[in-house]
């Protein structure tokens with residue numbers, strides 16, 4: 178059974194924007210999967226549908242075999258999500274944000290509190306636990322959203338640009354943290370615009386452009402698409418970056 | 428979710444709201460205390476002695492139930508409409524619940540319970556203030572408590588519908604200002620409908636809040652301009668309709684899911 182199975186997913190927003198145009202994806206359990214694509218390609222929309230924040234127009238989605246239409250509660254229990262944009266109540270204390278999130282998954286405070294302290298310590302936020310979230314820096318708020326996503330011990334962690342606006346050192350420590358999670362058996366889906374980051378972390382990749390998947394496979398398979406003769410200009414990036422540009426440039 | 432997990436989620440939503448209500452007490456509790464003190468001063472002490480008795484009791488005693496209801500209605504409504512609006516408008520923290528397995532009806536129950544608790548606390552506070560101006564007669568405590576709870580239920584449900592529809596801060600102020608306030612003032616907070624001439628009496632009788640205030644006043648004074656069963660029925664009717672609306676809107680994700 179796959180961690181995520183998406184078949185012919187379509188989304189047209191109320192305003193008429195066609196954000197997803199028949200996307201199909203399979204992610205094996207234990208995978209570290211990078212979903213890549215230019216701005217507006219449909220990554221956040223896809224994640225929104227999987228996590229229940231966006232209604233799909235057509236298609237089927239299953240999370241560890243739980244269909245998001247027929248067993249939404251089960252599907253949501255499997256997932257922890259770190260959104261692209263900050264969505265925390267900045268007046269709440271750090272510890273309350275994490276412990277309340279556990280509550281929404283049915284984990285009582287007595288069990289959530291020690292768990293929250295451990296996760297906050299792992300993410301270097303322990304000293305800030307009684308501060309309101311507004312007193313955290315941008316990078317700290319991002320780590321807080323990771324802590325919040327992990328509190329109910331999900332099997333499947335989805336991160337929408339978790340390293341955007343995060344400094345070099347912190348980004349490296351985040352890579353280490355995420356790799357550690359996959360070693361514990363947690364499946365990860367990540368979006369990022371830092372392609373060297375994806376190249377370093379991901380086992381599988383899908384590249385999405387204008388709502389359609391233009392390439393999908395293991396990292397080696399995608400890198401093998403690199404066409405030396407077709408490289409895109411004077412400035413050269415990493416191999417993944419070159420492949421990405423070949424596939425997504427209009 | 429198991430029933431126990433649903434209970435934990437419900438408890439979490441309510442607890443979070445109560446923590447918020449107490450954290451910002453100058454915005455949640457203080458205004459009602461200040462305005463009801465002013466009302467009691469003006470209508471009770473300054474004007475009351477000139478008005479004399481209404482329905483056989485001193486005027487200040489007559490207005491107590493109406494003024495309690497005024498605060499209960501406004502606060503229950505403001506609580507749910509604001510929490511819902513704020514959690515989807517400022518940083519979309521409602522997403523925290525939407526991505527969780529918490530079913531829509533628990534979300535409705537949790538938000539509404541927060542509104543009811545605020546309504547009950549406000550009701551008790553305004554009653555407390557009234558003790559400085561008059562003594563209370565209690566005719567039937569059960570009726571008082573029932574009407575307090577049902578009224579805060581109905582207006583918490585109403586506020587939640589408003590919060591779901593609202594797309595701007597004005598969207599949660601229009602109904603309280605232009606609908607609830609007139610309905611409250613014309614619903615007999617300050618007068619008995621029997622003292623009104625023809626047309627105004629009819630206007631009052633099609634105002635649902637008239638029945639709510641009268642039922643509540645009956646609990647204190649044992650007198651009412653409308654039968655208690657009708658007052659009770661009006662509340663139950665609105666509670667049922669608004670609960671169904673909320674459940675439907677949140678299940679569809681109206682205004683919450685794109």
Ligand SMILES: Nc1ncnc2c1ncn2[C@@H]1O[C@H](COP(=O)(O)OP(=O)(O)OP(=O)(O)O)[C@@H](O)[C@H]1O
Nearest residue numbers: 190192194196215216217218219220221222223685
């Ligand atoms: N709520 C919305 N209403 C209408 N259109 C939307 C909405 N959200 C996204 N879109 C549109 O859908 C398309 C895909 O957007 P989406 O946010 O999924 O892209 P993305 O791949 O996450 O981009 P980025 O890398 O910039 O985050 C865009 O054209 C966007 O304008």
Ligand SMILES: [Mg+2]
Nearest residue numbers: 220221222261
């Ligand atoms: Mg995005």
